[in-house]
Amino acid sequence: MYPQTDIKSYMPVKILFGNNCVFNNKDVFKQTGKFPFIVTGKSGAVKSGAFDDVISVLNGGPYILYDRVEENPKVSDMEDAAIISKKFRCDYIIAIGGGSALDAAKAIAVLAVNNMSGMDLFSKKADAALPVIAIPTTSGTGSEVTPYSILTVDEWQTKKSFAGDCIYPKIALLDPKYTFSLPIDYTISTAFDAVSHLFESYFSLKSNEMSKMYSQEGIRAFAKAVDAIKNRKFDEQSRSALMYASMLGGIAISHTGTTAMHAMGYSMTYFHGLPHGFANLYFAEPYFRHMMKQEEQKTKTVTDLMGMTDLQSMINFFSDNIPRPKLNKEQCERYATLAMMQSSIKATPGNLTKEDIVNMFKEAGRT
Amino acid sequence: MYPQTDIKSYMPVKILFGNNCVFNNKDVFKQTGKFPFIVTGKSGAVKSGAFDDVISVLNGGPYILYDRVEENPKVSDMEDAAIISKKFRCDYIIAIGGGSALDAAKAIAVLAVNNMSGMDLFSKKADAALPVIAIPTTSGTGSEVTPYSILTVDEWQTKKSFAGDCIYPKIALLDPKYTFSLPIDYTISTAFDAVSHLFESYFSLKSNEMSKMYSQEGIRAFAKAVDAIKNRKFDEQSRSALMYASMLGGIAISHTGTTAMHAMGYSMTYFHGLPHGFANLYFAEPYFRHMMKQEEQKTKTVTDLMGMTDLQSMINFFSDNIPRPKLNKEQCERYATLAMMQSSIKATPGNLTKEDIVNMFKEAGRT
Numbered sequence: 001m002y003p004q005t006d007i008k009s010y011m012p013v014k015i016l017f018g019n020n021c022v023f024n025n026k027d028v029f030k031q032t033g034k035f036p037f038i039v040t041g042k043s044g045a046v047k048s049g050a051f052d053d054v055i056s057v058l059n060g061g062p063y064i065l066y067d068r069v070e071e072n073p074k075v076s077d078m079e080d081a082a083i084i085s086k087k088f089r090c091d092y093i094i095a096i097g098g099g100s101a102l103d104a105a106k107a108i109a110v111l112a113v114n115n116m117s118g119m120d121l122f123s124k125k126a127d128a129a130l131p132v133i134a135i136p137t138t139s140g141t142g143s144e145v146t147p148y149s150i151l152t153v154d155e156w157q158t159k160k161s162f163a164g165d166c167i168y169p170k171i172a173l174l175d176p177k178y179t180f181s182l183p184i185d186y187t188i189s190t191a192f193d194a195v196s197h198l199f200e201s202y203f204s205l206k207s208n209e210m211s212k213m214y215s216q217e218g219i220r221a222f223a224k225a226v227d228a229i230k231n232r233k234f235d236e237q238s239r240s241a242l243m244y245a246s247m248l249g250g251i252a253i254s255h256t257g258t259t260a261m262h263a264m265g266y267s268m269t270y271f272h273g274l275p276h277g278f279a280n281l282y283f284a285e286p287y288f289r290h291m292m293k294q295e296e297q298k299t300k301t302v303t304d305l306m307g308m309t310d311l312q313s314m315i316n317f318f319s320d321n322i323p324r325p326k327l328n329k330e331q332c333e334r335y336a337t338l339a340m341m342q343s344s345i346k347a348t349p350g351n352l353t354k355e356d357i358v359n360m361f362k363e364a365g366r367t
Numbered sequence: 368m369y370p371q372t373d374i375k376s377y378m379p380v381k382i383l384f385g386n387n388c389v390f391n392n393k394d395v396f397k398q399t400g401k402f403p404f405i406v407t408g409k410s411g412a413v414k415s416g417a418f419d420d421v422i423s424v425l426n427g428g429p430y431i432l433y434d435r436v437e438e439n440p441k442v443s444d445m446e447d448a449a450i451i452s453k454k455f456r457c458d459y460i461i462a463i464g465g466g467s468a469l470d471a472a473k474a475i476a477v478l479a480v481n482n483m484s485g486m487d488l489f490s491k492k493a494d495a496a497l498p499v500i501a502i503p504t505t506s507g508t509g510s511e512v513t514p515y516s517i518l519t520v521d522e523w524q525t526k527k528s529f530a531g532d533c534i535y536p537k538i539a540l541l542d543p544k545y546t547f548s549l550p551i552d553y554t555i556s557t558a559f560d561a562v563s564h565l566f567e568s569y570f571s572l573k574s575n576e577m578s579k580m581y582s583q584e585g586i587r588a589f590a591k592a593v594d595a596i597k598n599r600k601f602d603e604q605s606r607s608a609l610m611y612a613s614m615l616g617g618i619a620i621s622h623t624g625t626t627a628m629h630a631m632g633y634s635m636t637y638f639h640g641l642p643h644g645f646a647n648l649y650f651a652e653p654y655f656r657h658m659m660k661q662e663e664q665k666t667k668t669v670t671d672l673m674g675m676t677d678l679q680s681m682i683n684f685f686s687d688n689i690p691r692p693k694l695n696k697e698q699c700e701r702y703a704t705l706a707m708m709q710s711s712i713k714a715t716p717g718n719l720t721k722e723d724i725v726n727m728f729k730e731a732g733r734t
Binding site: 002003005006007011017209210236237240241244 | 375377379381382384388576577584591604611
């Protein structure tokens with residue numbers, strides 16, 4: 001049959017992408033609400049120029065600023081922020097920043113209109129949230145178009161995510177210029193996060209004709225930044241392509257979630273400090289080799305879309321740009337156990353066993 | 368730059384596509400409301416099997432049936448239907464049928480919750496409407512995913528459309544089997560409507576990277592039914608591909624609207640009785656020749672996606688399947704004047720003049 005699978009597709013975010021998109025779409029603020037609660041990190045929103053643009057289009061109107069979102073936003077801080085938003089009766093949220101600021105804003109949006117504790121986010125299903133206008137200043141998580149939020153749970157010292165249709169941002173305003181001043185290493189590691197979303201969604205057992213369409217469009221866009229990454233020199237074109245790719249990665253995983261690469265990557269972040277994007281693509285070699293066996297046509301399509309002559313070139317491209325800590329046998333075993341606890345393992349083609357995952361850690365960690 | 372243009376993309380419809388999708392997603396009815404107003408035409412909803420499926424999943428729950436939508440739904444009838452819906456306090460609409468039933472449902476959805484006359488639909492902007500679950504039984508208009516509704520205005524004896532974010536259906540349930548019993552000629556003419564949306568959106572000056580992605584995916588799907596159309600023999604695969612293509616055509620024109628093909632096609636429907644899809648592709652030869660001059664790369668891409676060896680083969684494919692009334696000089700002049708009044712002319716590449724349009728009518732009408 002064609003399409004080959006059932007399709008479930010839902011992307012209610014109004015996407016506005018382009019140079020000066022905040023100025024060119026200033027009406028969306030008024031249309032969304034009267035009194036915004038602005039959520040940002042400590043510096044990115046200002047450095048990027050996005051904060052000044054937003055204040056300018058608010059044109060003297062009132063707002064409350066919460067600019068204390070940390071790199072891994074804590075649930076307890078979100079509770080505090082929601083109390084402030086409630087107190088001032090803010091009626092919408094403007095989130096400016098990277099994935100942390102956007103994810104924090106989603107949590108605040110829910111807590112501000114529900115009688116819930118922060119921990120309830122992970123156990124209760126919320127139906128309502130303040131509308132969020134999301135303005136990303138990095139190209140990585142795609143959070144501006146996802147129904148996901150990842151937070152740090154203080155007492156467990158771990159990250160947890162929650163999801164829900166009500167936390168899809170209402171509007172995403174994407175202006176590539178907000179990423180122009182990002183450091184090179186950070187640009188690359190976040191870009192690798194974006195492309196891991198595109199790859200994993202494409203290979204996911206939950207993929208469908210439409211999600212694959214988004215993945216392919218996103219990989220095609222990412223490919224336009226491959227030379228920039230190799231040369232560690234980004235221009236407007238490559239940064240714009242990466243922002244577009246990152247958004248498409250967000251749309252793709254909103255359809256499918258992730259797969260084994262993410263499941264394995266977490267340990268490389270927690271125990272070896274690799275940035276999330278690097279942690280995922282640390283497994284490029286074993287992951288793509290596995291996919292070549294399970295999904296040959298898809299793997300070839302990805303290689304083509306990436307503009308690579310062959311699979312090894314693609315693997316080398318990632319390996320050349322990622323720090324490669326060695327892993328010993330005990331680490332491989334332990335991390336594989338943790339990875340197997342992630343549900344994304346089951347969305348990976350090939351019925352991965354613990355042994356398969358141990359071998360992937362060994363293959364990636366032998367260098 | 369890449370993406371080459373600013374992007375505006377909004378597609379808030381939850382798309383559920385697949386065999387038995389009504390049964391597989393029965394929860395969406397309960398989630399949408401308690402008391403549905405069901406809008407259908409006189410026979411298509413029943414013949415397709417969709418009506419029985421819906422009644423079955425409503426599982427004995429109450430509903431009001433309005434099964435009197437005509438081929439070209441009249442504004443005055445929509446007013447009457449809305450009064451019934453209001454009277455019974457229905458809280459959502461289930462629309463089952465072709466473009467007419469779905470477009471009628473959108474009008475009723477607005478009139479049922481606003482203090483508006485039917486004619487106000489064309490002059491006032493409504494912000495609210497009853498939520499609509501759209502279940503198409505033809506593959507043509509793509510109305511299940513558009514913010515458009517086309518109605519017949521009784522006193523003017525003409526069609527008029529209205530648009531608005533509030534009339535995007537909330538959910539589209541697409542099951543290809545509802546189209547299995549459609550007559551062959553009707554299947555082809557509606558399929559040509561769908562593919563004209565895909566072509567015109569792709570070429571439109573309003574197209575952007577994302578709308579083009581939808582168009583390309585849709586043309587690729589349509590191509591899988593080309594042999595079925597040639598052989599006038601449809602199987603499940605080709606009908607499924609056409610339903611998918613039609614939906615993507617709806618998504619594509621939701622981004623861009625149409626172009627000159629639609630503007631010219633109207634006269635072929637009004638004055639020569641050609642079904643809408645045939646009326647548009649009646650202009651395949653002059654339209655694609657024009658595009659080959661204006662947008663060579665895009666025209667080649669379309670030819671490739673259609674699986675055609677060259678442009679002439681693609682033109683022949685359409686011409687071979689369309690009734691071809693001859694047009695005299697006076698008709699060409701008159702119809703061109705009417706076409707020039709359509710705003711979609713301006714969305715066509717190449718700054719089309721009245722003379723250009725006259726020539727397109729002449730070229731199409733000389734056979």
